[in-house]
Amino acid sequence: MTEPLPVTDRSRLRRLHERGHFDRETINAILDAQPMCHVGYVRDGKPYVTPTMQWREGNHVYWHGSSASRALRSETQAEVCLTVSILDGLVLARSGMHHSLNTRSVMLYGTAFKVEDPADKLQKLGNFVNHLYPGRYEMLRPDHAQDLKATTVLGMEITEGAAKIRTGGPSDDAEDYALPIWAGVIPIRMEVGDPIPDPRNLDGVEMPAHVRDFRYGG
Amino acid sequence: MTEPLPVTDRSRLRRLHERGHFDRETINAILDAQPMCHVGYVRDGKPYVTPTMQWREGNHVYWHGSSASRALRSETQAEVCLTVSILDGLVLARSGMHHSLNTRSVMLYGTAFKVEDPADKLQKLGNFVNHLYPGRYEMLRPDHAQDLKATTVLGMEITEGAAKIRTGGPSDDAEDYALPIWAGVIPIRMEVGDPIPDPRNLDGVEMPAHVRDFRYGG
Ligand SMILES: Cc1cc2nc3c(=O)[nH]c(=O)nc-3n(C[C@H](O)[C@H](O)[C@H](O)COP(=O)(O)OP(=O)(O)OC[C@H]3O[C@@H](n4cnc5c(N)ncnc54)[C@H](O)[C@@H]3O)c2cc1C
Ligand SMILES: Cc1cc2nc3c(=O)[nH]c(=O)nc-3n(C[C@H](O)[C@H](O)[C@H](O)COP(=O)(O)OP(=O)(O)OC[C@H]3O[C@@H](n4cnc5c(N)ncnc54)[C@H](O)[C@@H]3O)c2cc1C
Numbered sequence A, B: 001m002t003e004p005l006p007v008t009d010r011s012r013l014r015r016l017h018e019r020g021h022f023d024r025e026t027i028n029a030i031l032d033a034q035p036m037c038h039v040g041y042v043r044d045g046k047p048y049v050t051p052t053m054q055w056r057e058g059n060h061v062y063w064h065g066s067s068a069s070r071a072l073r074s075e076t077q078a079e080v081c082l083t084v085s086i087l088d089g090l091v092l093a094r095s096g097m098h099h100s101l102n103t104r105s106v107m108l109y110g111t112a113f114k115v116e117d118p119a120d121k122l123q124k125l126g127n128f129v130n131h132l133y134p135g136r137y138e139m140l141r142p143d144h145a146q147d148l149k150a151t152t153v154l155g156m157e158i159t160e161g162a163a164k165i166r167t168g169g170p171s172d173d174a175e176d177y178a179l180p181i182w183a184g185v186i187p188i189r190m191e192v193g194d195p196i197p198d199p200r201n202l203d204g205v206e207m208p209a210h211v212r213d214f215r216y217g218g
């Protein structure tokens, strides 16, 4: 499936719609660049927004947590909105109103399902670990049966949603460019610090490449 | 008001409750360290999660947007959940299940109100700009009446919610410490890059201190 997502009543951008994107390449690139997401669900008619890690496999997005989690349970009982956002920069303009942000974000709508098949679930969890840290899963102590029982993996097909992107410098009112006010962009990015080895690592255990060369969001 | 938030049925942590905090100091510090939030609202029974900037004044949290925004309109018509998250590090353990994240997050519940009084609204928007960039608002082209009309400011009293914090290294099963597997933490932070002046800045306009010394989250 490579056709773009349909523009629905729910997903259509009404504000600054020229910033909207519905093609899968753009949506997938944002999902892959930011593993953090915020999942919204409704319980007793009220909204909850739970920060969660997501990973993508083809046209599906997945996330995981405790099998006893209220969030995960609620997320399979009704629709969710899964939102991924990246802050690329702060935009400073010559008037208050034209201040803005350079951002990339995705909002996805749908119904989550539980990955029930144990072999499938195991594979998905391995993919999650390896998405963040290539090759790590095979180096770990194999999962105990009770680890897997304690874990729920949810999935959702990417069928409805939108991406929104802003880039570039400030866009001021024409007459304000004559004012002696500093305008511009302050870039922001997620910075990876020096890894901190666990003091209990065994002697001679070396830092693996997936840690040494770790890049946030691939 | 300095007493902690009440532990309600909605806000009480069921998973890993020892990571929960209800005192205002902890909650406020997280709100102040991360201006980005995700606001969840319900429309036609379905959840939406909108990335938004928030700022705190005392026991209130505020956000802004277009007066025509569907999100902002919906957010005053029913309860919202406003979530702020900070990723401080990735935690690598010796088994898949004990992988984790070092994070600070806040979930707040309540009903948003519109800041209706024009003078109050103007002041709040000035506070927003100056929270991010100390002293900037007074240097800007003063807001036009139509800028303010186009802008809605929402507020919410901080009365119900929780913070959740994880810090430190991996916590593995006792017997797994004998395994020759690298474990540890990869620190993450929001990094500020070199400011990019707008090519249309007037000659002789210097970069102000609030840009030169900009620190994300104060
Ligand atoms: C980090 C960050 C901070 C932001 N801060 C603010 C802020 O402080 N104030 C503000 O007004 N706006 C902010 N935005 C933009 C905000 O997320 C909304 O796009 C905007 O508020 C318009 O919302 P709306 O519901 O009125 O839009 P509408 O255009 O009515 O939304 C209709 C549909 O468009 C799509 N859509 C809308 N917004 C997005 C999005 N961000 N990503 C993907 N799809 C989207 C969705 O499918 C949505 O249901 C921020 C965005 C990011 C990423
Ligand atoms: C960046 C980030 C990524 C995360 N990734 C994952 C993940 O991939 N998988 C996963 O299972 N969990 C993840 N978490 C933790 C997740 O947000 C929840 O805390 C956890 O899933 C338990 O949810 P629950 O609804 O079952 O918890 P419960 O304990 O049942 O929640 C009850 C109440 O506790 C409070 N609460 C719960 N979680 C939080 C929170 N994070 N911040 C503030 N208050 C809270 C709320 O008031 C909530 O309504 C992540 C957290 C952060 C900050």
Ligand code: HEM
Pocket (backbone or CB within 6 Å): A015, A016, A019, A096, A097, A098, A099, A100, A101, A166, B053, B064, B065, B066, B067, B125, B126, B128, B129, B132, B143, B147, B148, B150, B151, B152
């Ligand atoms: C530094 C402070 C500010 C920041 C970081 C900021 C950021 C933003 C962002 C990210 C948006 C969303 C744009 C989009 O939908 O893509 C927005 C919208 C908006 N902001 Fe601000 N803003 C700031 C200050 C202000 C001030 C002071 C005003 C009013 C005087 C204002 C008025 C508006 C309006 C009216 C919109 C809606 C635009 C539209 O949908 O057409 N903003 N702002």
Ligand code: HEM
Pocket (backbone or CB within 6 Å): A053, A064, A065, A066, A067, A125, A126, A128, A129, A132, A143, A147, A148, A150, A151, A152, B015, B016, B019, B096, B097, B098, B099, B100, B101, B166
């Ligand atoms: C690198 C990959 C992983 C990361 C980044 C990660 C991250 C997290 C985070 C942040 C939480 C929430 C903890 C909290 O509530 O404070 C969590 C919970 C959980 N994770 Fe993972 N995880 C990963 C891999 C796995 C794997 C492979 C499994 C199973 C084999 C697993 C099983 C669980 C379980 C069962 C919980 C619930 C803990 C509880 O609430 O008691 N995780 N994970």
